[in-house]
Amino acid sequence: MHRMITLLMAVGVGVWAQDGSTKENWPAYGGQNSAWRYSALDQVNVENVSQLAAAWVFQTGDNDGGLQSTPLVMDGVMYVSTSHNRVFALDAVTGKRLWSYIYELPKTFTTFYGPWNRGVAVADGRLVMGTLDNHVVALDAKSGRQLWKVNVEDANQCGCNITAAPLVARGKVIVGVTGGDSAHRGYLNAFDLKTGRHLWRFWTIPGPGEKGHETWPGDSWKFGGGATWMTGSFDETLGMVYWAVGNPAADFYGGNRKGDNLFTDSIVALDVETGRLKWHFQQVPHDVWDWDAAYENVLVDLPVNGQVRKLLINVSKGGYTYVLDRTNGAFVTAWPVAKNINWISGVGPKGELLGRNEPVVGRSKLICPSIGGGRSWNHGAWSPKAGLFFTTGIEWCQEVAAQAETPVEGKTYFGGTFKLVKTPDGKSGGHLAAYNPMTGKAVWQYDYKYPLLASVLATAGDLIFTGDAEGDFFALDAGTGKKLWRFNTGSGHRGSSITYAVNGRQYIATPSGWGSAVAGLMQQFWPETEQFPNGSAVFVFALPEQKR
Amino acid sequence: MKWMAGVVMAPVLLLADPQGSLGTSAVEARGDQLFTQGCAVGYCHGTAGSAARSPRLRGRTFEKDYLVKVIRDGIPNSAMPAWGDRLTDDDIGALVVYIQSLAAASVEVPAPAETASLAPPVAVKESELAPEVRQGRELFYDPQRLQRCSNCHRLQGIGTPVSVDLAKLSKQQLAADAVNALRYGRPRRVRGLVLKDGDRFPAVVVERGAAETRVYDLKGVPPVLRSLQSTEIQGLQQESGWRHAQAVKGYTTDDLKAVWAFVNWAAQR
Numbered sequence: 074m075h076r077m078i079t080l081l082m083a084v085g086v087g088v089w090a091q092d093g094s095t096k097e098n099w100p101a102y103g104g105q106n107s108a109w110r111y112s113a114l115d116q117v118n119v120e121n122v123s124q125l126a127a128a129w130v131f132q133t134g135d136n137d138g139g140l141q142s143t144p145l146v147m148d149g150v151m152y153v154s155t156s157h158n159r160v161f162a163l164d165a166v167t168g169k170r171l172w173s174y175i176y177e178l179p180k181t182f183t184t185f186y187g188p189w190n191r192g193v194a195v196a197d198g199r200l201v202m203g204t205l206d207n208h209v210v211a212l213d214a215k216s217g218r219q220l221w222k223v224n225v226e227d228a229n230q231c232g233c234n235i236t237a238a239p240l241v242a243r244g245k246v247i248v249g250v251t252g253g254d255s256a257h258r259g260y261l262n263a264f265d266l267k268t269g270r271h272l273w274r275f276w277t278i279p280g281p282g283e284k285g286h287e288t289w290p291g292d293s294w295k296f297g298g299g300a301t302w303m304t305g306s307f308d309e310t311l312g313m314v315y316w317a318v319g320n321p322a323a324d325f326y327g328g329n330r331k332g333d334n335l336f337t338d339s340i341v342a343l344d345v346e347t348g349r350l351k352w353h354f355q356q357v358p359h360d361v362w363d364w365d366a367a368y369e370n371v372l373v374d375l376p377v378n379g380q381v382r383k384l385l386i387n388v389s390k391g392g393y394t395y396v397l398d399r400t401n402g403a404f405v406t407a408w409p410v411a412k413n414i415n416w417i418s419g420v421g422p423k424g425e426l427l428g429r430n431e432p433v434v435g436r437s438k439l440i441c442p443s444i445g446g447g448r449s450w451n452h453g454a455w456s457p458k459a460g461l462f463f464t465t466g467i468e469w470c471q472e473v474a475a476q477a478e479t480p481v482e483g484k485t486y487f488g489g490t491f492k493l494v495k496t497p498d499g500k501s502g503g504h505l506a507a508y509n510p511m512t513g514k515a516v517w518q519y520d521y522k523y524p525l526l527a528s529v530l531a532t533a534g535d536l537i538f539t540g541d542a543e544g545d546f547f548a549l550d551a552g553t554g555k556k557l558w559r560f561n562t563g564s565g566h567r568g569s570s571i572t573y574a575v576n577g578r579q580y581i582a583t584p585s586g587w588g589s590a591v592a593g594l595m596q597q598f599w600p601e602t603e604q605f606p607n608g609s610a611v612f613v614f615a616l617p618e619q620k621r
Numbered sequence: 622m623k624w625m626a627g628v629v630m631a632p633v634l635l636l637a638d639p640q641g642s643l644g645t646s647a648v649e650a651r652g653d654q655l656f657t658q659g660c661a662v663g664y665c666h667g668t669a670g671s672a673a674r675s676p677r678l679r680g681r682t683f684e685k686d687y688l689v690k691v692i693r694d695g696i697p698n699s700a701m702p703a704w705g706d707r708l709t710d711d712d713i714g715a716l717v718v719y720i721q722s723l724a725a726a727s728v729e730v731p732a733p734a735e736t737a738s739l740a741p742p743v744a745v746k747e748s749e750l751a752p753e754v755r756q757g758r759e760l761f762y763d764p765q766r767l768q769r770c771s772n773c774h775r776l777q778g779i780g781t782p783v784s785v786d787l788a789k790l791s792k793q794q795l796a797a798d799a800v801n802a803l804r805y806g807r808p809r810r811v812r813g814l815v816l817k818d819g820d821r822f823p824a825v826v827v828e829r830g831a832a833e834t835r836v837y838d839l840k841g842v843p844p845v846l847r848s849l850q851s852t853e854i855q856g857l858q859q860e861s862g863w864r865h866a867q868a869v870k871g872y873t874t875d876d877l878k879a880v881w882a883f884v885n886w887a888a889q890r
Contacts, residue, residue: 181697188698221838222846227771227779230762232702254663258764268820268838269845274767295765324663363663437732444663474733476658481707482764487662490733492671590664593674597667597730603677 091308091374091383094457094533099146099571102192102238103452106307107372110454111531112572116579118534121616122548122558128580128615129168135159136607138189139567139588143238143452143528144611145195146573151582152195152214153611154238156188158204162217166575168613172217182206182228185485186251189589192238192304192569194246199266201246203235209248209264221269225250231257232483233300242307242314242345245272249301253319253365254487256480259299259337261316263348273348277301277318277336284350285335293330296480298322299337303450306370308383308399313342313351315372315399317387319365324444325432325475326361326488333358338366340387340397352402354424356389361431361475362416363444364391369452370399371462375511377405386455386510388464392447393420396510408513410466410506411447413496416440432475432489441470443493445524445591452528452569454537455510459551462510463537465525469501469598470494493598501598505529505539507554517554523599526591528569530581538581540566542592542605546583546612564608567592582613645718652719655712659704661733670723671730675700682724688717750886757883760876768871770880772843776887783825783837783844784808788888795888799881800874806865811839813858816849823863839863 093107096114104110117125133140133155144153151165158176163169184205193202199220200212207228211220225248228234233252240247246264253259259277264270277299279285289297298321305316321330321337338357341350356366371386385399392411397404404424418428432438446467453464473491480486495501503524506515527540531551540546546566547559568584586609596603660666663673670678692713695703704713750758761770762779771780774787785808814824814836822840829835832851837844839861869877 178698183695183700183702184698185700185702187700219848221848224772224781224843226764227762227781230771230779231764268840269847270838270841271767271843280765472732478658484702484707485659485662485665490657490661490668492668492730492733590674593664593672594667596672596677603672 091372093372093455095572097574098148099144099573101145101194102143102240102304103306103369103371104571106240106242106309108306108369108452109371109373109457109531110452110529110569111456113533114572114574114579115533116574117532117536117572117581117616119536119550119557122534122536124616125548125558125560125581125614126617127560128613130613131161131163131168131170131611133159133161133609133611136586136609137588138187139565139592139607140584140586140609140611141189141191141567141589142584143192143569144571144582144584145193146571146582147195147214149575150214151611152193152200153584154190154193154202155609156190158190158202160193160200160202160212160217162214163611165573165580168611174212174217174219176202176204176210178204179206183232184234185232185255186234186236186302189236191236194239194241196241197244197266201239201241201266203237203239203248205234205236207231207234207250209235209239209246209269211246211266211269223264223269223271225262230483231255232485233257237302238304240305240307240314241266242309245345247305247314249303249305249316251300251302253298253300253302253322254324254363254485255298256296256322256482256484256486257300258295258297259301259318261301261343261348275341275343275348275350277341279335288332288335290331291329296322296482296486297330297334297337298486300365300367302365303367303369306372306385307345308372311383311400312345313399314345315340315342315370315385317366317368317370319367320360320363322480322486323478323488324363325473326434326477327359328434328477331359334360338364338389340366340370340385340395340402342399342402354395354397354402354404356393356395356424357391357426362391362440364389364416366390368448368450371453371455372399373455373457373510377511386462388448388453390446390448391416392442392466394462394464394508394510394513395424406511406513408508409447410464410508411442411468413441413468413470414447432473434475434477437472437474439470439494440473441496442467443469443471443594444473444491445469445493445594449524449526449591451526451567454529454531456531456551458533459507459531459535460509461507461516461551463505463507463529463531463551465503465505465529465539467503467524468496469524470496493594505537505549507537507551519549519554519556523595523602524591526589527566527583530570530572532572538570538583540570540583540585542566542587542595542602544585546570546585560612560614562608562610562612564606564610565592578615580613580615582611585610585612648715648718649722651712652715652717655708655716656719660716667730668733669726669730670720678720679723679726679730683720685717685721688720689713692716751882753879753882754886757879757881760872760880761883766871768842768868773868776884781844784810787884790884790888795885800877802865803869803877803881804866808863808865811861811863813861815855815858816853817855818853823861826857
């Protein structure tokens with residue numbers, strides 16, 4: 074109990090306004106729909122984490138693309154999805170398989186944005202998942218029986234699909250789409266959880282007559298990307314869904330889309346009931362670097378100049394963390410998670426970009442960070458107890474050359490090529506740091522020779538968990554960054570760890586399995602990573618029975 | 622080191638012409654250009670085949686026939702798309718020559734500027750379609766409309782096969798003036814399904830079993846394939862109230878004429 078008191082004193086009333094912590098269950102992709110990836114469980118803590126031992130391991134059998142998902146746990150059952158849209162329901166205490174589901178994929182189609190899946194959603198006895206061929210399916214969470222299936226758009230036409238976990242809010246399945254590096258017009262859809270019927274669509278690129286359409290010349294709006302390829306957040310009190318919209322296409326060439334290109338690289342807030350736009354904040358007008366704003370939106374209530382405000386934290390691919398007022402989209406602050414950033418010289422007091430440094434056609438130019446991002450999509454964590462936001466960052470650059478390209482519907486549309494190179498100071502690699510979200514000041518930083526590509530988990534046991542490219546899954550002291558425990562799972566980490574409890578025993582679970590586009594890019598820079606083994610398993614840890 | 626054996630496999634002309642002064646150099650240069658524009662981009666094979674999400678091609682040997690097949694047809698259920706609809710045979714041949722030239726390439730990758738020319742973009746094969754057919758095709762699959770023909774008709778490998786396979790229509794059906802049928806048709810296969818929870822909706826039955834019935838629910842757009850347990854179903858009625866007019870309400874008469882011209886064209890292929 075004393076831990077809870079400490080927690081409340083640390084951040085004042087804010088914690089009551091928006092409690093995004095998990096407890097026995099891990100019910101949603103980001104923990105709760107406020108995306109904290111923070112658990113109030115503290116049985117495993119800084120004092121005893123060194124005793125943490127493997128409880129069980131589940132091998133999924135499909136290594137292609139590694140294992141990038143976030144398992145969910147509801148009432149003692151773990152649900153985990155793998156590449157090629159396989160879903161397993163497991164006894165969360167023993168790892169015993171309760172049921173499995175193998176999605177029937179068409180015999181021929183191209184999985185340009187695949188074959189991985191990053192998670193499912195579970196609510197009201199139903200499990201929902203987006204698929205590699207751009208369908209959404211719902212299963213009975215008790216049996217795995219398919220309840221409904223709907224084709225969002227033909228994958229052979231759009232070249233797009235769904236790899237992210239859906240968000241469920243007020244009985245609606247809200248689900249994004251890939252396609253941001255293809256000639257495709259992005260959207261976000263809501264379906265009825267019970268029937269699968271379509272409820273609303275928000276086009277991330279406005280059509281003729283809609284606000285923002287004027288930021289796209291000619292037909293460029295039809296092919297402008299704006300994917301919604303990760304999972305959004307939801308504020309029940311405000312009734313707003315928050316989603317981060319990806320880059321405009323072509324990625325590096327903006328010659329045929331002159332204008333701001335709304336709502337790419339934007340955070341959009343939508344009315345959950347109608348999908349109508351409530352506000353937007355564009356991080357990068359007319360992006361020519363592939364700086365998606367696709368990542369998580371962490372909903373926190375924190376004092377700004379002495380007054381508690383409802384905020385949203387979003388780390389962008391360009392390497393800046395944005396803090397916005399989530400009631401109206403007002404810019405609060407922005408700060409970098411990587412040192413090597415040269416595509417701008419900074420972010421101004423109103424959120425405007427300073428000193429743009431754009432790629433040029435037909436000539437190589439050094440741009441930092443690389444296309445892999447100042448951070449990748451792997452999720453950060455907010456600990457209200459520590460009052461800190463924990464996120465990874467990557468130091469790397471690229472030589473990039475833009476090239477003119479003509480869009481062909483559903484085909485790749487990048488507008489350039491690149492080669493990864495070292496940072497000007499000769500040091501490259503990854504780090505995980507503990508930031509004050511209002512100042513961007515790091516309390517500590519943990520350095521690693523490769524990018525850290527797994528999500529971060531924070532707990533009330535004052536622990537931070539994540540994994541690395543060489544297979545180590547480890548725990549750091551949330552206050553100091555000191556490594557307290559490690560376990561090598563035999564394959565690198567690209568998924569998202571969680572924690573849950575059954576019958577009073579706390580478990581820590583992590584996917585293990587190296588893969589993904591960014592892991593592939595690393596081969597350009599670190600050739601030895603080509604030999605890093607794929608894998609696809611869930612490792613679960615707990616304190617030995619007598620240690621609890 | 623074992624990859625260096627690939628030098629032996631490389632075309633003789635390339636070995637004889639390391640400086641690229643012979644005719645092959647033009648072919649290789651074309652392959653280089655195509656590779657830069659279509660294969661090196663983004664998360665694909667990386668600059669000069671240096672690897673990204675897709676495999677490294679640099680310093681590796683591949684048989685010519687294998688490369689031709691993979692470039693032309695793609696690799697099913699992988700990230701490798703088929704390029705046969707966008708590249709000529711000559712272009713595919715040029716790509717093969719270029720990729721095989723990478724077998725002897727050093728590990729050091731050139732900067733992208735050296736290969737990114739200002740040449741025209743990847744060639745797109747000119748469509749041989751009549752304007753009306755082309756317009757009909759766009760309307761049939763139009764991704765900007767939520768309600769479009771391909772929601773319920775699969776044609777040329779695209780769309781959801783909820784309803785009639787238009788490619789299998791008889792000559793008489795194809796020859797008929799279809800606009801009225803598209804406007805006022807009352808498809809008999811659409812039934813009225815009533816569930817015990819009070820929900821009722823127009824449905825196309827896909828499979829009816831003792832324990833489970835699978836139907837397409839047409840109440841909204843796009844149709845939803847639902848698997849209903851027999852215990853959930855109250856009854857199935859002949860009349861659903863659904864009319865084909867609902868499915869084409871966003872199309873003008875001229876649009877429908879163009880769509881039908883496309884259907885005719887596609888059915889005859």
